[in-house]
Amino acid sequence: MCSYWLESRDLSEERLKEQVDELFAKVDTKLLKIFTSGSFFDDNEVPGYLRRYIVEKALERGVEKIIVESRPEFVSEEKLKDFDGIELEVGIGLETVNDFVRENCINKGFTFSDFTSAVEKIKAFGFRVKCYLLLKPPFLSEREAILDVVNSAKKVSRLVDVISINLTNVQKATVVEKLWERNLYRPPWLWSAVEAIKRIESEAEIICDPVAGGRIRGPHNCGKCDREVASALRLFSLTQDKSVLELDCDCKAVWRKTLEIEDFSRVPLL
Ligand SMILES: [Zn+2]
Numbered sequence: 001m002c003s004y005w006l007e008s009r010d011l012s013e014e015r016l017k018e019q020v021d022e023l024f025a026k027v028d029t030k031l032l033k034i035f036t037s038g039s040f041f042d043d044n045e046v047p048g049y050l051r052r053y054i055v056e057k058a059l060e061r062g063v064e065k066i067i068v069e070s071r072p073e074f075v076s077e078e079k080l081k082d083f084d085g086i087e088l089e090v091g092i093g094l095e096t097v098n099d100f101v102r103e104n105c106i107n108k109g110f111t112f113s114d115f116t117s118a119v120e121k122i123k124a125f126g127f128r129v130k131c132y133l134l135l136k137p138p139f140l141s142e143r144e145a146i147l148d149v150v151n152s153a154k155k156v157s158r159l160v161d162v163i164s165i166n167l168t169n170v171q172k173a174t175v176v177e178k179l180w181e182r183n184l185y186r187p188p189w190l191w192s193a194v195e196a197i198k199r200i201e202s203e204a205e206i207i208c209d210p211v212a213g214g215r216i217r218g219p220h221n222c223g224k225c226d227r228e229v230a231s232a233l234r235l236f237s238l239t240q241d242k243s244v245l246e247l248d249c250d251c252k253a254v255w256r257k258t259l260e261i262e263d264f265s266r267v268p269l270l
Contacts, residue, residue, distance in 0.1 A: 003171035004037045024057045033067040041074035072118035088127040095134040097152040105137040130162040136188035141262035149196045157202035165208040167219035186268035188219045190229040191255040194245045207237040222251030
């Protein structure tokens with residue numbers, strides 16, 4: 001479902017360092033989020049000396065917290081030591097606690113225990129962990145997708161600080177796109193995200209930004225209520241107040257029927 005590989009470019013290390021210098025010349029902030037669309041701790045993506053250079057520059061400029069993302073296998077004590085003196089939050093795309101679903105529906109290539117051992121290392125340094133969960137990978141019905149995300153959140157809520165629920169959207173040149181073109185996949189209903197969040201009892205903060213919400217390739221409802229439901233999800237993310245999710249629309253009945261029938265039909269109803 002991910003088409004980031006289409007955006008990859010081979011950048012020389014010099015060019016990468018120049019980007020960092022350009023960034024620090026422009027930016028004056030306490031909070032720095034470095035979104036590499038990959039793994040910040042992968043030496044092939046960001047060489048070690050450059051990671052240390054970024055921390056050094058950040059400290060110089062008064063940055064208090066850095067947010068990065070990484071696959072779990074690249075997280076090591078040695079690399080975490082480089083962040084001495086600054087707050088760090090590491091986002092990891094676990095997607096689901098279910099190893100079968102992660103391997104067969106998502107093709108992620110690591111296990112839940114790889115994730116927990118990375119989390120342990122990060123927490124041992126007193127740093128924060130954000131866990132990304134994916135709502136509705138291909139091959140799960142709408143109801144199974146909700147159950148999977150609720151169960152996953154329950155299991156990780158004591159391990160991590162933030163749980164970010166990401167709703168699958170249809171990206172270019174992916175298996176999801178091929179399925180979607182043949183009417184074999186529909187992005188999740190926004191009601192499913194609402195339902196999942198209502199059911200999750202979590203010690204961790206829950207956030208959900210429905211990227212491409214209301215669009216045909218993104219998570220959507222009937223078209224009439226999408227904007228309102230997507231805004232409610234964003235408002236919930238800021239406030240953690242579940243009462244903002246008490247919404248209704250005529251299409252809710254269709255969504256409920258979907259939950260019932262897709263388990264058997266295995267293809268989207270509309
Ligand atoms: Zn609606």
